Amino acid sequence: MQPEKIELVCPAGSLPALKTAIDHGADCVYMGFRDDTNARNFTGLNFSFDNAKEGVRYAHAKGRKVLLALNTYPQADGWQRWRTAIDNAAELGMDAVILADPGLMQYAAKTHPELRLHLSVQGSATNYEAINFYHEMFGIRRAVVPRVLALAQVEQLMAGTPVEIELFGFGGLCVMVEGRCALSSYATGDSPNTRGVCSPPKAVRWQETPKGLESRLNGILIDRYDPEEKAGYPTLCKGRFDVEGETYYAIEEPTSLNTLELLPKLMNMGIAAIKIEGRQRSPAYVEQVTRVWRQAIDSCRRDTQSFTVKPAWMAELGKVSEGQQQTLGAYYRPWK
């Protein structure tokens, strides 16, 4: 039996990235507006209303879907901005909005009952009781699960809820439960929950010193590199720190999540969609990753049993991985 169709959900940080994703086989793209209503609130990224309109037109013309991430927590003095974003999503004909805040879900469900709601990974729902809460209260149809569960735990979770499950398949790896990490605001004042950013570029400083190239976040030394080492973006949980006199990646290595080899398992489990991280990445990244995952999914659907990961796919994905390293993350239990 051929497994159910599994949707490939690709990142669109810009209109060119959106078109690239659609052209290379994304079933859905997800995007955000150009402000703090989404968790990739970076300068030069995201969509104006008109851009979003063109994006939706382009995707729908090819029979694909567009999801809108409104996945930060509305701040008390900015409620109107988040509410307007919901109204705009409905007007634009978005296929779903991806939300984290219960208050905002309530508004969306009441005001635009036809608008499909997905629970964002920022909603931190790691168990079926939590997912069912959002389902019963607001009618969410899909939940994106934090990158902290082992596959067996995902299976258990799925058995307890009628809500579709979307998993992260590739890209930047949050080690912390999304929505429950304030490390970035502790260091810089801005976090995913409050301002839609983690380790924001404005707080980053690079400095050549006699000891090596140093990366700092709001003055805090995140890492220092020897001349032969390749320097990475100073995401604060991926720096090298000193614990009891030992200097190492105390929280996580600079590495990307890659679950390609789990694809048959994910399909058999009945996962509804696989999400590719990286709205902040270039259209070239989107093209490479979308192409590889499209091929892999199609190949796996044709013959799940004899599916093998092609070395060329891994090589291609390796090129765009953080620190050129890849991991199965928490899906593989010993990672914990």
Added chain:
Amino acid sequence: MKLALGPVLYYWDRDTMLDFYDQMADAPVDIIYLGETVCSRRHLLRLQDYLDVAERLVAAGKEVVIATQTLIESEYDVKTLRRIAGNEKFRVEANDMGAVRLLANKTLFVAGSTLNVFNSQTLDLLAGLGATRWVMPVEMSRAALASVLRQRQSAVETEVFAYGRLPLAYSARCFTARHHNLQKDDCQFKCLDYEDGLALKTREGQPFLTLNGIQTQSALVHNLIGELDTLQDAGVDVVRVSPQAHHSGEILRLFRECMEQRLTSAQALSQIEGLMPAASCNGYWHDQPGLEFISR
């Protein structure tokens, strides 16, 4: 304002825990939160033990709240959660929406800080489901709190994390086990060796974070003892002190004396210094990076 003691976030041995709560029975604190909120592998006190401690604290005149685990991953976690939610004696602090589902419309509860209540719409919604108190997210500022309280319609109590190393993040990975090159499932309970957590410093020796199993805390101690008047002005009802291995009773006493204006905030700040495991920070309250300290 009332004074609360948060749940013990570290892993202390059984006798240490029981002694600690014996002392807290006599401490000048109104509300005590009990329970394992960090890691399901920490089992030296089981739920029944906490319920027994709760009985003793109630007999000593304390309000007791049982706090749920923050990261609910396994079926075992869900079962524990159900038992806590179904206890018919003590109010529960819900630290995950799964807990809210089990408590909503059945019994009154406290909405914990990891529920991420950042606006009055969500606050009113939880109040409608039975929340009688909410704990502000640690990263929320005084101005943002004032804004929520101005706009809300429900009459829930507001609690603020006012003293202790800040619980900043939760992971599936155990960083204490990782430090010892152990997997989480075979962690050998290394957390027992770090009564106030495991210090993480930058490569130039700046204390930055504290590893506490799957939880990551600040290295600095969030300390609002100098801000009790601004907490009061903002409309805060309950001030939370987070337990540390030593001097928790004295810290509660200083907060109490300061709340009753028997000590000025300057006096309290200078007296508390020698009792702290690290220097103070209070940036979040001032809408600044959490690790900063803004003096008045």
